[in-house]
Amino acid sequence: MVRAASIAVARLGRDAEAVDAYRTAVAFTDNAAEQAFLTARAAVLSACLSSG
Known part of the structure; x- marks a missing residue:
């Protein structure tokens, strides 16, 4: 479940939150x-x- 949430956050472009x-x-x-x-x-x- 946490993995799915991580992927969803990354797809939204919220990279800093996705890293966490x-x-x-x-x-x-x-x-x-x-x-x-x-x-x-x-x-x-x-x-x-x-790098961004």
């Missing part, structure tokens, strides 16, 4: 693949914020 949501979602899963996906998405959005 992705990082929060990592804490709610024990699945290593999902943690990697969420961490990577947070890193991409964070980089976009830094």
